[in-house]
Amino acid sequence: MIEVQGITKRYGPFVAVKDLSFSVGEGRVLGFIGPNGAGKTSTMRVLTGFLPASEGSAKIAGFDVFEKPMEVKKRVGYLPETPPLYQELSVGDYLQFVAELRGITGAESLKRIGEVMERVGLRGWERRILGSLSKGYRQRVGLAQALIHQPPVLILDEPTSGLDPAQMVGVRKLISDLRQDHTVVLSTHILREVEALCDDVVVINKGELAAKGTLDEVRLAHAPVRYRIGLPGVDLDKAANAVGALDQVAQVRLVDGGLEVSSPEDPRVAIAATVVNAGWALQSLERLAPSLEDAFLSLVGAEGELL
C-alpha cells in the first residue's frame, strides 16, 4: 500500500531524512518511532505530498506522490502534528469545509460528518467554536478531519501527544478500530502505544533507518535478551557478584526479590550451577520477553530521549 524508496530530505545543508526505505502492506498499522528530530514529521510530509523529497520516491496505493499528487491526496487522510484548525469556525462548519475540499457535498457530506463525529466522540459538539476547544477535543476534530473521506491510507503524526491518559486510551481504541478498513502509519514517542497498536515498526534515528520489521522481529533482533533470577531470602549483593563473575553474563541489576541479567548467550545453566553451589534457594530462572523499549534504547543509544 505504501512504498518508500530511498527517500532523502534536505533543508539547505541539513539532512533531515537520509536514504530511507520501507513499505507498509494493506491493512497494516505501522509505528514510526524515533527520538525528537529524527525525521519522522519530514517523512510523513513527503508521504502526504506536502513536501517534495530531495531524492528517492514514494508510492501510495500505486501512485507516485510526486508525479500524481492529486491521486495520492484523494487517498490519504492526514493528521499533522498540530491539528490544522481554523480557530474562528465551529466544529460543524469546519468539517463541512473539509468535506467540500475533499469533493463531498450535500446530503452525503452531512452523513459523513455525522459518522466521523460519532466515531471520534464529538457528537453534540457541532456548534462549538474550534478556538475554545481543549487539546483533547482539538485532536479529535483533527482525526475527524482525516477520516471524513474514508481514505484507504491514514497518516497520523503523534495522534496522542498532549492528551490526558483517559483520552489516550480513547484515541488508541479508535485507531485499533480503524485498522479494519485503513492502512495506518502513526508516529509516536510512546512505545507502549506501538506495542498495543502496531503490526510493523520502523525505527529511525538522525534521519537514518535504524530498524524495520514486524513488532516481534524488531524486539527480538535488537533488544538485549534478559533473564530474571528469583532468589528469596538471599543476600543479593553477594549473589550479584557471584553471577556477574560468569563469562556469559554481560550486566547484572538488582530487582525486587532477585536479579536481572542481560546476556548475549543463554546463561541459565551456568547461573543455576553457581546459585546451587553457593547453597542459595533458586526460586525461578526465566527468560524475559524482549521489550520494544529495550530495543529502542539499544538502537538509538543514550542520546535518544523518551517521553
Place this chain on the structure above:
Amino acid sequence: MRAVWTLLKKELKVTFVTPLAYVFLGVFLFLAGLFFYMGIVMTGEASLRVMMGNLAISLLFVLPMLTMRHFAEEQKAGTFELLMTSPISPVALILGKWLSSMVMCSLMLIGTLVFPIVLEVYGDPDWGIIFTSYIGLFLVCGAFTAAGLFASSLTNDQVAAGMGGIVLLLPFWLIGNADALVGDGLQDWLDKLALLPHLRGFTRGVVDSADVAYFVAFAFVFLFLTYRTLESRRWR
C-alpha cells in the same frame, strides 16, 4: 472550480465571524466620508473626483492589511498543511482567496454609494462619471489585493506580509509624481507604469481599454507570481 467556491465561502465565514470585516468596513467608510467632505469643501462641485483619487491612495495602504492574513496565517496555524494535502489545485486556492477579498472590496465600495446619493439630493452630479469612477476603483481593488496576496504568500508573518504589500505597491504610486526628478521625457514612460495616471480617465468619465488592460494585467501578474511561489514549494 467547485473548490474555488468552497474556499471563498470559508474565507468569508472566517472574515465575518471575527471583528476584522467590520473594522475594515468602518475604517474605509470613515476615510471615504472624510475625503468626500474635503472634496466638496475644496472644489464646491457636485463630484466625487477628489474622493476617488484619495480613496485609491488609501486603498494602497488598507488592502494589504486585508490580504496579509491570507497565506501568512494559514502557514502559521498549520492549516496550510491541510490545504496543500487536499486534492485542490493551487489555482483554486489563490482564486478563492482573491475573490473573497474582492467580495470585501465590493462591500466597501457599495458602502460609499451613500455619497453620490447625497450629491443627488443636494446637487446635480454626472452619474456617468460616477459610474466609470467606480469601475476604476474596483479595478484598483483587484490589482492591490493581488499584490497583497502575493506578499502574503512570501512569509508566515502577517505584519511582514502587510508591510511587504505596501512596499510592493508604493513605487507604482510614487513614480507617477517623479517628473521633478527625472524630467518630462522619462516621466511620460513612467506614467505608463504608474497607477494614478491610469485611474485619471475613469474619474473623467472615460473608460479606456488601455487603462482597463493595465489593471487587469497588474492583477494577473501578481496572482501568477503567487501561484509560482506556492508551486515552488514543490521543488524546494
